[in-house]
Amino acid sequence: MKTLVVIPCFNEQDSIANLVKEVVVYGYDYLVINDSSKDNTQKILDEQAFSHLDLPINLGIAGVTRVGFKYACDHGYDCVICIDGDGQHPPKYMKELIDEVENGYDYVLGSRFVNEKKPFSMRMLGSRLLCLLIRIKTGKRVTDPTSGMRALGRKVIELFDRSMNFYAEPDALCYLLHHGFSVKEVPVEMKERNAGVSYFANPLKSVYFMLAEILSIIFIQ
Amino acid sequence: MGFSLRSGLFIASLSALVVIIVAVIRKSLNIKYSIVWLLWALLSLLMAIFPESFYKISDFLGIQLPVNTVFLIMTALLYALTFYVYIMISKHNEEIIKLTYEISVLKKELDELKKKQ
Numbered sequence: 001m002k003t004l005v006v007i008p009c010f011n012e013q014d015s016i017a018n019l020v021k022e023v024v025v026y027g028y029d030y031l032v033i034n035d036s037s038k039d040n041t042q043k044i045l046d047e048q049a050f051s052h053l054d055l056p057i058n059l060g061i062a063g064v065t066r067v068g069f070k071y072a073c074d075h076g077y078d079c080v081i082c083i084d085g086d087g088q089h090p091p092k093y094m095k096e097l098i099d100e101v102e103n104g105y106d107y108v109l110g111s112r113f114v115n116e117k118k119p120f121s122m123r124m125l126g127s128r129l130l131c132l133l134i135r136i137k138t139g140k141r142v143t144d145p146t147s148g149m150r151a152l153g154r155k156v157i158e159l160f161d162r163s164m165n166f167y168a169e170p171d172a173l174c175y176l177l178h179h180g181f182s183v184k185e186v187p188v189e190m191k192e193r194n195a196g197v198s199y200f201a202n203p204l205k206s207v208y209f210m211l212a213e214i215l216s217i218i219f220i221q
Numbered sequence: 222m223g224f225s226l227r228s229g230l231f232i233a234s235l236s237a238l239v240v241i242i243v244a245v246i247r248k249s250l251n252i253k254y255s256i257v258w259l260l261w262a263l264l265s266l267l268m269a270i271f272p273e274s275f276y277k278i279s280d281f282l283g284i285q286l287p288v289n290t291v292f293l294i295m296t297a298l299l300y301a302l303t304f305y306v307y308i309m310i311s312k313h314n315e316e317i318i319k320l321t322y323e324i325s326v327l328k329k330e331l332d333e334l335k336k337k338q
Contacts, residue, residue: 033325053325059318067322074326 001102004077005030005094006068008061009085013040020050022091023083028098031071032085035064061148066164069152073161081151089149093188097151106156106181109142109173110149110188118143123200126210130170133217138177143185145170156181166221167212175221226288231269238262261298268294 005028009016016032023030032052034041045052053067065082072080079101083089093110100108118124130145146169152160156176166172177183200206241258244250250258268275268291279290 051329053329055321055325057317057321059321063318063321066318067325070319070322071326 001078001098002076003028003079003081003098004068004072004075005091006065006072006080006082007032007085008035008064008068008082009033009037009041010035010058010061010064011037011039011041012085012087013037013044015087016041016085017044017048019083019085019087019091020048023094026091026094028081028094029077031068033064033068035059035061062164062166062168066160069157069160069164072157077157078154079151080157082148084148088190088192090189090191093149093186094151096186096188097149100184100186101151101153104153104182105184106153107173107176107183108151109144109147109183109185110190111142111144111147111185112188112190113143114185114187116187122206126206129210130213130217133214134170134174134177137174137217137221140177140183142173142177142183145173147188147190149188149190167216168209170213171216171221174217178221227269227272230265230291234262234265234269238266257302261302265291265295 005023007016007019007023007030009032012019020030020032030051032045032050034045034052034054036055036058042054045054053071055064055067059067068082069080079098081094081097083091083094089110097108097110118127127144127146131142134140134142134145148169150169160172164172166175173183200209238259241250241255241262245252245255272287275287275290279285279287282290282293284290284293
């Protein structure tokens with residue numbers, strides 16, 4: 001199966017080179033998408049001659065993954081796997097996700113909580129609420145709806161290339177579950193981010209994120 | 222509507238009309254989008270000159286003060302216009318993503334060609 005590893009990155013000069021070297025070992029095609037970083041990321045990508053796209057404007061994570069899916073669709077890939085550029089998704093789990101796509105699943109999610117218990121924190125409270133909503137809407141059980149590590153089959157790639165009206169991962173997952181795509185969760189471990197600031201460090205943004213997700217899951221997907 | 226309100230509305234809508242026309246002539250506003258603004262300015266001009274029709278609408282809707290009818294119409298129009306703008310923004314977002322994708326792929330292919338030579 002022709003597989004593409006999409007690595008969105010924004011200001012990841014410290015981690016991107018090591019991450020790509022780790023990914024290359026597994027032998028899949030990969031594509032780093034540089035979301036017009038302001039640091040030396042572009043220079044590093046050019047110098048090391050990594051396969052990459054340089055976006056002329058900053059699109060944000062949703063736009064960047066969309067660009068990745070377009071690329072995969074245009075270049076005839078059967079499977080896309082998304083790995084964050086900050087190195088929180090260890091590449092050693094890629095094969096397990098891709099194998100499940102090969103087994104016929106449309107959308108395979110790397111989940112931190114298949115076997116592990118969720119810790120009690122504000123963030124996990126949000127995660128539980130999203131799980132509950134997806135359960136109510138679709139009747140299906142998921143454990144890690146916010147996970148950004150996912151592998152997509154050809155059907156989903158084409159769908160996301162045509163139109164991708166989602167706010168983020170959880171409502172996209174809900175849409176796929178609700179419209180009869182086969183979804184599977186695979187246990188993975190994720191690393192804590194070693195550099196940079198999380199989007200959710202800002203409480204206002206977290207509240208907006210939750211609100212947008214809740215409304216999107218209830219009314220739209 | 223009292224005389225001062227009518228004359229205020231008259232002056233405001235007339236100057237809006239002038240501003241819109243000047244903007245179109247200076248090409249800072251597309252003709253395509255100017256139509257809705259021109260119609261709006263003309264409508265408020267008509268409101269100022271012939272307020273009787275608004276008295277009738279107010280009676281029909283059971284609104285005691287005709288000025289509230291003016292506010293109602295203006296607010297409804299603003300809602301519609303803002304919604305239209307949001308639709309345009311969404312469309313532009315999609316188009317920007319497509320263009321960004323095309324540009325970045327062209328850049329990549331160009332770089333690869335240069336390296337081969």
